[in-house]
Amino acid sequence: MAVELVRGQNHPLPGARLEIRVSAAGPVVAGATLNDENGRMREAGWIAHPAEPHLPGLEVSRQAAADHRLAVDLDALPGEVHRVNLLLALPTGVGGPVNFGAVAAPFVAVTELDGAEVASYRVTGLDAESAVVALELYRRQGSWKVRAVGQGYAGGLAAMLADQGLPRAEELASTITEAVAAGMARSVAAPPPRTEEDRARREATVGGAHGVAGAGAGTGAGPAAGGGGDLTAPVHGQTEPAPAEPAQGGPGPGGGRIDYQHPGRGSGPVPAEAEPGGDGAYAPVAGDATGWSMDERLYNQIWDMFEDFARTVAAYRSAVDFAESRMEQELEKVLADPRTRIGPAADAARTEARAKHAQLVDRARAVLDRDLGQLKAESEVVEPALPPAFARWDNPVWHGYSTPMETPMALRLGDLSLPEGVGLRIPMLVRLPLERGLWIDCGHQGSAASSLVDSDELRQMAAETATAIAARLAAVYPVDDFTLNVIDPAGSASAALAPLLETGALPEPPAAGAAGVSATLEKLTQRVDLVQMAVRSGATDALPPDLDTAEQLLVVHDFPHGFDDRAVNQLRYLADEGPSVGVNLLMVADREDARAYGPVLSPLWRALLRITPVPDDHLADPWVGHHWTYEPPLVPRGSRVLTQVLQQVVQARRTYGGG
Incomplete structure (x- = not known):
């Protein structure tokens, strides 16, 4: 039975392989330190952090995130380790809150590998602190327990590490800060929040597309905007999930849905529900999301699609990981007994283990294919309906382009895709102004x-x-709401800049020298x-x-x-x-x-x-931890659409503006 801890309370742990789940109101850095019997870190190698996320028996997230899942194998820890501390810290230099008193209290939970909660703790009572030791797992008379600590440090990471006996705490804290900042700089921006109407409609129309199966439901929760974690855990589950019908939502406090936050977003009128198709599935409709205008509804729908794509792939990867871990465990049992290592019984056991693995993977793939098929159908409807700011250069909407009267809410900066979704690309939108x-x-x-x-x-x-x-x-x-300046000291980009210069969209030659x-x-x-x-x-x-x-x-x-x-x-x-x-x-x-x-x-x-x-898979999302392949918004070879659009921009500037 799960126990909700208060500060200082402890609780026995049921086994060696566990997960620690963290949910916060915004991005936090999660790490773990090892201590000896005196509560001291013996060396800098006794801490798992975003720059060095792996230790024997420990794995933490690589990025700052609102949600984390830390994998722990107490039996794999060095013998001299008597304590494992869970550290949380606010990322610095990214414009977020500077102390925990400014945000909702973080929630941490120790769970078994099947997600069953053992103990949880809401880290309350923090004020000026920017770093905190939330929990400790400690060894007592041959068994392990968890204790709610909640010890905060106004001096941040450096003060917390120094308190645990690390001689060069400032240097390590700087290394961690650099790694977190680099990870957030590679992250895509956070999607907007979902209203209850949004959630109900998406669950009806997309089915299990944004479900998450078992333990792979998402270590991260945002790039760069929201931080992120990685979906790599060195420990394996014991209970078989149901990959054919993944559970809805991602991990949050108490196992609830991940909260996808986007600052400054309000709710608007909800459009009419999509009509069911002839086969019982709901036919996708462009603009099927909350918003005051069609552009806002399309913007929100694209983020819905991004979220669905991320979660259904996370569910598939989780199910595959589970299938592989269970097969490994069953094969280990065969090899562990000298009497069953060889012979017909061993061969039969291996065959059965591989058959179960293939069955689980096939079931997971069927769910993935179903959900991706629905998303591709939705993409085929949404892409032609996009306004120029959201559309690719090959979209016919550009051929009907006219100078806008107001600034759009977002701009398409390229496309995002994952290897499992062949042919499915999600627009990468950034809010305007940048x-x-x-x-x-x-x-x-x-x-x-x-x-x-x-x-x-x-x-x-x-x-x-x-x-x-x-x-x-x-x-x-x-017209006249945007000015372009270019520095090209050596003139090396003259060929690429030709459309801007020839049309007059760049009013002055690039600055040289x-x-x-x-x-x-x-x-x-x-x-x-x-x-x-x-x-x-x-x-x-x-x-x-x-x-x-x-x-x-x-x-x-x-x-x-x-x-x-x-x-x-x-x-x-x-x-x-x-x-x-x-x-x-x-x-x-x-x-x-x-x-x-x-x-x-x-x-x-x-x-x-x-x-x-x-195209490169270097952009990370901070909610599920995928590395997305980013495709730049290049104009198709041989197309003159960019030049034609710029000519209209310049003509409108001369007619209506001051140019």
């Missing part, structure tokens, strides 16, 4: 896909991707300073009449060529302060080229969302 800049990585390091492309070709593809994104932004903003870099950065830095001062003082009417208050995008090619130390500092300033006053960066850069600056530029890279010019 809340952070973009970094198109034209380097080879850390990318298997980019390593197959020649360096010069990769840089050309990165420049083309930057042009396609810049053109999209120019097209979706009303060190002087051009300096002048452009000085202009934009001054704009940020003036607007910030005007906003803070409530004197926006006092801004100079010639100040361009439109949304600004600065595209930077060939960084750091042409940049001196002052220019680098200005660029960092724009990345940090610019988005709040309408100035965003779009960097086309290879981080290796800027290695001479060392850690000075680490905050710059962390402030930007990294995308790639080639």
Whole structure:
């Protein structure tokens, strides 16, 4: 029977293989430390954290997340370990809350591998603390127990690690912070919250598409926005799940649904229900989501599809993992007994184990195929109905393009897919105005896909991707509400920039050389300073009449060529302060080229969302932990749609604007 602990209370543990589940109101960092009989960490290797998530008997999430699942095998811990501490900390430098007093109290639970809860603890009473030891598993007279601790630290991770006896606590805390920030920079943004009407409709129309089976229901809960975890657990379940009909929802407090949060979203009128098809399945309808306008309903529907896709794949992977773990356990039993290792009985046992494995995988695959089929049918209906801001360049809607009268709520930045969903791509939408800049990585390091492309070709593809994104932004903003600036010190991106220059969408030639870099950065830095001062003082009417208050995008090619130390500092300033006053960066850069600056530029890279010019599985979601393949929004080869759209943008600017 599950026990709800209060601070200081303990409870015996039923076995060695367990899970610790964490649910918080927002992204938190989860880790675990090992202590000896005196309660001290003997070395830095006695902590599992996002930069080093694996220890013997322990595995933690790689990212900050609202939901975590930590795997524990007490029998696999080193013999000198007498205590395992669960650590929670708020990520720093990402604009979130700075202490636990500002958010709802985290919830932690120790469960068996089948999800049965052993003990839980709501970590209340925190105020100025930004790190906390939530639980400890400790050895007492040959058996293990769990104790609710709730010891907070206002000094954060460093103070918490130092209190456990780690000599270089500050250094390790910095390493963890860097790893978390890097993970969040690779994460896709959080989807909007679901109303009860949304949930009921999705469950009726998609069936089990967003169900989660067994233990793989999702370690993470958001990129970058919401943090994330990984779906890799070194321990295996003992109870067979029901992969044919996965349970609804993901893990939350008490095993409830994951809360998919999106800031600033409200609810609107609910559209009419979809009508059932002839075979009993519900026919998908474009705009079948909550929202005040068709665009908002489509936006929410796309996030519904993303959530469904993520969860149904998580369910499938979980079922496959369970099938493999059960087969391994059954084969281990055969090998453990010398009398059954060889002979007809052993062969029969192996055959039966493999048959059960195949049966479970087949059942899971059938559910996956059913749910993916429904999502593909929905995608086929939704894609043609998308407005230009949400549509691919090959969508016919662009051929009927006209300059918008108001800024759309979001922009399509590319497509996301998973290997299990062949042919299914979900639009990657980012809210407008942009809340952070973009970094198109034209380097080879850390990318298997980019390593197959020649360096010069990769840089050309990165420049083309930057042009396609810049053109999209120019097209979706009303006349005179968007200004494009480009820095191309060596002129290496001239071919990719040709559509912007030839149509006049880029009103001035790209800034070239060190002087051009300096002048452009000085202009934009001054704009940020003036607007910030005007906003803070409530004197926006006092801004100079010639100040361009439109949304600004600065595209930077060939960084750091042409940049001196002052220019680098200005660029960092724009990345940090610019988005709040309408100035965003779009960097086309290879981080290796800027290695001479060392850690000075680490905050710059962390402030930007990294995308790639080639399809690559580097974007992580913070709810289920998938690594999504990102496909950039390139214009189809031979198509003139981008040029035609830009010509209309410029014509509207000349007719109605000040251009």
